[in-house]
Amino acid sequence: MTVPHIFAPLEIPETLAAGPGPGNTDPRVLGAFARAGLADHMQADVLRGMVECKEMLRAVWGTANTYTFGVGGTGFSGLDCMLGAILPGDTVVAFVNGTFSGIDGLTIRMKAATREELRANALDPKPASVTIVTVPHGQSVTGEIVERVLAEKKPKWAFMAHWETGSGRINDLEGFSAACARHGAMGLVDAVSSLGIADFSIDDYPGVVGWASCPQKGVLCLPLTYAPVSFTDRYIAEVRENGCHSYVHNPVLEARHWGIVEGKDVAAGVYHRTHSGYAVAAFHEALRITLEHGRATKARDYAFHEAALREAVTVMGCEVTSNMTSLVVLNLPAALAGREKELVQMCRARGFGIWPTLSEPVQVRIGILNQLSEAAVRTIVLRFAEAMNEIGASVDLEAVGERLRQHYRALEAAE
Ligand SMILES: *Cc1c(COP(=O)(O)O)cnc(C)c1O
Numbered sequence: 041m042t043v044p045h046i047f048a049p050l051e052i053p054e055t056l057a058a059g060p061g062p063g064n065t066d067p068r069v070l071g072a073f074a075r076a077g078l079a080d081h082m083q084a085d086v087l088r089g090m091v092e093c094k095e096m097l098r099a100v101w102g103t104a105n106t107y108t109f110g111v112g113g114t115g116f117s118g119l120d121c122m123l124g125a126i127l128p129g130d131t132v133v134a135f136v137n138g139t140f141s142g143i144d145g146l147t148i149r150m151k152a153a154t155r156e157e158l159r160a161n162a163l164d165p166k167p168a169s170v171t172i173v174t175v176p177h178g179q180s181v182t183g184e185i186v187e188r189v190l191a192e193k194k195p196k197w198a199f200m201a202h203w204e205t206g207s208g209r210i211n212d213l214e215g216f217s218a219a220c221a222r223h224g225a226m227g228l229v230d231a232v233s234s235l236g237i238a239d240f241s242i243d244d245y246p247g248v249v250g251w252a253s254c255p256q257k258g259v260l261c262l263p264l265t266y267a268p269v270s271f272t273d274r275y276i277a278e279v280r281e282n283g284c285h286s287y288v289h290n291p292v293l294e295a296r297h298w299g300i301v302e303g304k305d306v307a308a309g310v311y312h313r314t315h316s317g318y319a320v321a322a323f324h325e326a327l328r329i330t331l332e333h334g335r336a337t338k339a340r341d342y343a344f345h346e347a348a349l350r351e352a353v354t355v356m357g358c359e360v361t362s363n364m365t366s367l368v369v370l371n372l373p374a375a376l377a378g379r380e381k382e383l384v385q386m387c388r389a390r391g392f393g394i395w396p397t398l399s400e401p402v403q404v405r406i407g408i409l410n411q412l413s414e415a416a417v418r419t420i421v422l423r424f425a426e427a428m429n430e431i432g433a434s435v436d437l438e439a440v441g442e443r444l445r446q447h448y449r450a451l452e453a454a455e
Pocket residue numbers: 061114115116117140141201203204205206230231232233254255256
């Protein structure tokens with residue numbers, strides 16, 4: 041028998057998460073995680089915490105949906121739960137305009153595929169019942185596009201990402217919801233990147249029956265906790281009638297642990313799987329922080345700081361193609377085109393965590409999750425400018441710093 045090699049303790053250095061997500065976790069959240077006493081998943085305060093999280097989540101989503109809770113895991117765990125209602129042979133139209141909606145489209149194709157269709161191409165099935173509408177990278181899904189395709193296809197389900205983080209584009213939620221309602225499609229939305237950043241109430245979009253988000257972006261609770269989801273009664277009735285091929289991600293069964301049983305709130309949840317008291321405490325604190333900040337104020341703060349970052353990189357000769365407020369997606373100046381990955385790698389090696397796009401075309405993504413101050417944005421801008429200069433740009437750091445200062449003074453004056 042070989043002797044197992046025991047590695048040295050894992051040390052992960054402090055980095056500045058300045059990408060599309062995850063954002064740096066608030067010390068209050070980490071504190072809540074570490075302070076939680078050793079408590080099992082049925083201990084009274086853990087269960088109470090889950091019920092309180094559920095109630096706070098309804099406020100964050102802006103909904104009266106009883107079926108609002110967290111799915112243990114990452115954003116795609118919540119999406120898997122939401123998309124689980126799609127069964128083999130179901131008709132679906134999915135609008136794709138970047139990396140993440142592309143993966144959602146794959147999930148949908150896997151779920152809607154018949155057994156034969158899945159066997160024909162197990163990892164990338166192409167079921168006849170699914171229509172993928174691809175909108176070019178850098179463009180938004182518009183209400184007109186959704187209207188046109190839903191009018192023609194009349195699918196059972198329609199899917200769109202609210203904010204497509206891969207290309208940094210905001211899609212037309214109003215138009216999507218209206219087209220779904222008009223053509224009798226049940227709308228499903230990936231709100232992974234918008235929840236906790238945009239100021240919206242999901243009850244204002246009656247064409248959408250299912251919503252899924254994540255722990256690591258706007259909600260800022262990376263210590264792997266919960267992906268927020270919310271479902272209307274119509275969605276839940278569909279799952280009750282037809283079922284779904286999952287115990288753990290079954291929207292009806294998963295809700296029970298959060299104190300949602302038979303469509304009603306109950307005082308404490310019932311066992312579904314072993315939830316973590318640490319995760320519940322962290323998630324609870326993250327939701328408290330979001331509600332303390334206030335949805336509208338938080339959305340305004342993101343827009344305010346994104347505008348400053350956008351102006352600074354534009355002055356540096358970059359071209360911004362995104363319109364989300366948590367990040368900018370940009371093309372480097374022509375002289376540096378093609379060196380995006382090199383630049384990003386160099387920054388990342390130094391603990392400055394920016395990102396390239398994950399699908400073509402290659403662009404740079406710089407984000408401001410939990411970096412909502414002039415000082416934080418200044419640090420991000422100057423570190424990026426220095427890195428650009430190292431690969432051959434000649435950005436005048438002082439001029440950029442001064443532009444940023446003026447921008448903040450002007451924005452403040454306009455407030
Ligand atoms: C980040 C992201 C995801 C994936 O979330 P994970 O937490 O990595 O699973 C899905 N959709 C969108 C729009 C995203 O921005």
